[in-house]
Amino acid sequence: DTGVSQNPRHKITKRGQNVTFRCDPISEHNRLYWYRQTLGQGPEFLTYFQNEAQLEKSRLLSDRFSAERPKGSFSTLEIQRTEQGDSAMYLCASSLLGTPSGVYNEQFFGPGTRLTVL
Amino acid sequence: SQELEQSPQSLIVQEGKNLTINCTSSKTLYGLYWYKQKYGEGLIFLMMLQKGGEEKSHEKITAKLDEKKQQSSLHITASQPSHAGIYLCGAPSSGGSNYKLTFGKGTLLTVNP
Numbered sequence: 577d578t579g580v581s582q583n584p585r586h587k588i589t590k591r592g593q594n595v596t597f598r599c600d601p602i603s604e605h606n607r608l609y610w611y612r613q614t615l616g617q618g619p620e621f622l623t624y625f626q627n628e629a630q631l632e633k634s635r636l637l638s639d640r641f642s643a644e645r646p647k648g649s650f651s652t653l654e655i656q657r658t659e660q661g662d663s664a665m666y667l668c669a670s671s672l673l674g675t676p677s678g679v680y681n682e683q684f685f686g687p688g689t690r691l692t693v694l
Numbered sequence: 695s696q697e698l699e700q701s702p703q704s705l706i707v708q709e710g711k712n713l714t715i716n717c718t719s720s721k722t723l724y725g726l727y728w729y730k731q732k733y734g735e736g737l738i739f740l741m742m743l744q745k746g747g748e749e750k751s752h753e754k755i756t757a758k759l760d761e762k763k764q765q766s767s768l769h770i771t772a773s774q775p776s777h778a779g780i781y782l783c784g785a786p787s788s789g790g791s792n793y794k795l796t797f798g799k800g801t802l803l804t805v806n807p
Contacts, residue, residue: 618797
């Protein structure tokens with residue numbers, strides 16, 4: 577197990593183009609999260625999956641954003657018609673499901689995909 | 695909504711000195727995660743605290759969660775240049791299951807040799 581991986585690490589695109597990022601979580605983790613981080617800020621939650629089901633989307637995730645996790649394994653995040661405001665670091669994290677009694681598990685992050693929209 | 699405030703925003707210390715970073719929540723914490731981030735890279739998990747009064751240590755880093763579960767501190771003993779980076783605290787936004795994290799803005803630590 578090599579941890580959470582993300583590809584590509586860097587993406588430069590022109591405004592209006594579509595981009596897709598991939599995240600491969602730790603193999604046994606059933607929870608997968610996407611976050612976005614801009615300079616000088618902490619990561620902000622975008623969406624998360626439990627297995628293949630997308631359970632919540634942040635209001636930050638406009639209609640131009642779509643995420644999938646087919647078969648509950650890797651996940652993709654697509655941004656359509658990119659805007660300069662989409663420039664950020666996109667982080668993926670995974671964890672095991674916590675228990676209903678409120679016991680949490682560690683949430684491990686990947687190296688991120690840095691998106692620059694020109 | 696929950697907000698996490700970290701202090702200080704930045705910190706410069708001489709190698710060998712001790713330091714403390716604080717994370718204060720606007721609401722009772724269900725849990726508290728500490729991460730370290732190098733510029734332009736992903737987050738490295740350090741420690742997770744969940745019980746009031748809990749304290750965990752790893753190498754020269756100690757994290758504590760206060761009894762009231764509204765504040766956490768991260769203490770580094772005998773700092774080294776390898777400790778330099780951005781330290782982030784994050785907390786689950788609700789109880790009951792591992793869930794989305796809300797983060798503070800981070801504390802930038804510089805350790806001068």
